Amino acid sequence: MGTHRAAGLRAAEATPNGPSVGVVGGGIGAALSLLRAGLDVQVYEQAPMLGEAGAGLQVSPNAARVLHRLGLADALARTGVPPLAWHQRRWDDGRTLLRTPLAGSLEAAFGFPQYQIHRADLLAALADALPADRVHLDHQLTDLVDQGDHVQARFANGAHAEADVLVGADGIHSVVRSLLFGPQEPHFTGCVAYRGLVPADRLADLQLEVTAQLWMGPGGHFIHYFVRDRRLLCFVAILEQGTWTRESWTERGHLANAQAAFAGWHPQVRAIMAATDDAFRTALFDRPPLPRWSVGRVTLLGDACHPMLPFIAQGAAQAIEDGATLTACLTAAGPDIGEALSRYERLRLPRTSRLQALSAANKTRLHLPDGPRQQARDAELATGTTDWSVGTVAWIYEHDPAILDLARSPA
Numbered sequence: 001m002g003t004h005r006a007a008g009l010r011a012a013e014a015t016p017n018g019p020s021v022g023v024v025g026g027g028i029g030a031a032l033s034l035l036r037a038g039l040d041v042q043v044y045e046q047a048p049m050l051g052e053a054g055a056g057l058q059v060s061p062n063a064a065r066v067l068h069r070l071g072l073a074d075a076l077a078r079t080g081v082p083p084l085a086w087h088q089r090r091w092d093d094g095r096t097l098l099r100t101p102l103a104g105s106l107e108a109a110f111g112f113p114q115y116q117i118h119r120a121d122l123l124a125a126l127a128d129a130l131p132a133d134r135v136h137l138d139h140q141l142t143d144l145v146d147q148g149d150h151v152q153a154r155f156a157n158g159a160h161a162e163a164d165v166l167v168g169a170d171g172i173h174s175v176v177r178s179l180l181f182g183p184q185e186p187h188f189t190g191c192v193a194y195r196g197l198v199p200a201d202r203l204a205d206l207q208l209e210v211t212a213q214l215w216m217g218p219g220g221h222f223i224h225y226f227v228r229d230r231r232l233l234c235f236v237a238i239l240e241q242g243t244w245t246r247e248s249w250t251e252r253g254h255l256a257n258a259q260a261a262f263a264g265w266h267p268q269v270r271a272i273m274a275a276t277d278d279a280f281r282t283a284l285f286d287r288p289p290l291p292r293w294s295v296g297r298v299t300l301l302g303d304a305c306h307p308m309l310p311f312i313a314q315g316a317a318q319a320i321e322d323g324a325t326l327t328a329c330l331t332a333a334g335p336d337i338g339e340a341l342s343r344y345e346r347l348r349l350p351r352t353s354r355l356q357a358l359s360a361a362n363k364t365r366l367h368l369p370d371g372p373r374q375q376a377r378d379a380e381l382a383t384g385t386t387d388w389s390v391g392t393v394a395w396i397y398e399h400d401p402a403i404l405d406l407a408r409s410p411a
């Protein structure tokens, strides 16, 4: 069995800046926040490389706040595309249900812009900022033992490591979560996402505006926006489906199923799907909020503890916020790691639980069949008092996760 000599320091050897931290999972979350704060961080990722098959990500101002502070403003501005408006439309005739002009207004309201970005571009920026010797690829966590004064982690490749704190940032199927709280299958939400990227020049005839467009229809919705300096258009087609037998981020093909289901939709929606070479299909899972995230010196972060439907585009943003709050709690803490983790959890859990519930409720709202409830929804949308209007997202976007104020955490 191999051991990483550099992989985490024992408590007695901890740096003056705080405890050593092992982060399981090299996704969006925490490692860079922890590292920038001067903590001794090691990342253990099961994949042979960091990065992910292509798709888009909306980085809202609350996430941009954290990423800018981590020094990624230039990287975001280089390839990220700020939307000029949010445009919500009807599925068949394309009628505008709500158009929220954005140019500069999110930055004016919240201090930071919104970016539409290729996931691979964001992950590359995060990976570039992490020294290579902090990241241990091909390390799949299989077991952990909390020894009271430190945590031991074991990996499928035979390696093991020690740290003062272990963070499970290992996604919806989190092994760390299972080891802490027992195995529990995630809940299939009844929704399947087809995600694709289209070279923008193939869609020139459509003269698409640089907006994030969300088309609502019976049993599904469709989103598209530009990424990678407007050279690619990303789309996500969401369909309701009764069952699912497999969960994967990288299952190719099957776009024909989505095209058949969207056959009666507006020509723009169909043209975008027709222009892609390839698409990925993934089933969408979530979990009810956990009552707690931490046991002893081990805690959870991101989809490992609060997976949510992507229907308010906050999953990655919340993982990024988690990282900032966890960092602030660990650096502010004295020697009592348990108290720091408990404070982190008390600060984060109400907010992420509320967002999980909102995302789940959007499944119904966005997919209403035509009829009285859909008409009531559209009338409400027109008032600008629902989601995707600047006023109603304020509580999400204005949040500063580095401020450790329990009174600011919405219940």
Ligand SMILES: Cc1cc2nc3c(=O)[nH]c(=O)nc-3n(C[C@H](O)[C@H](O)[C@H](O)COP(=O)(O)OP(=O)(O)OC[C@H]3O[C@@H](n4cnc5c(N)ncnc54)[C@H](O)[C@@H]3O)c2cc1C
Binding pocket: 024, 025, 026, 027, 028, 029, 044, 045, 046, 047, 056, 057, 058, 059, 139, 140, 141, 142, 169, 170, 171, 172, 173, 174, 175, 193, 195, 236, 282, 284, 301, 302, 303, 304, 310, 313, 314, 315, 316, 317, 318, 319
């Ligand atoms: C269709 C779709 C669209 C979305 N759009 C948005 C959006 O616009 N904005 C937004 O904010 N969010 C969005 N999300 C949500 C977002 O993708 C997730 O919330 C986010 O990726 C969660 O990050 P994470 O780091 O917690 O987990 P993950 O991204 O799942 O990363 C977990 C990492 O842990 C690794 N891992 C797993 N098990 C182990 C192990 N045992 N040992 C070591 N490593 C392990 C994995 O390989 C992976 O690299 C969307 C999601 C979907 C499905």
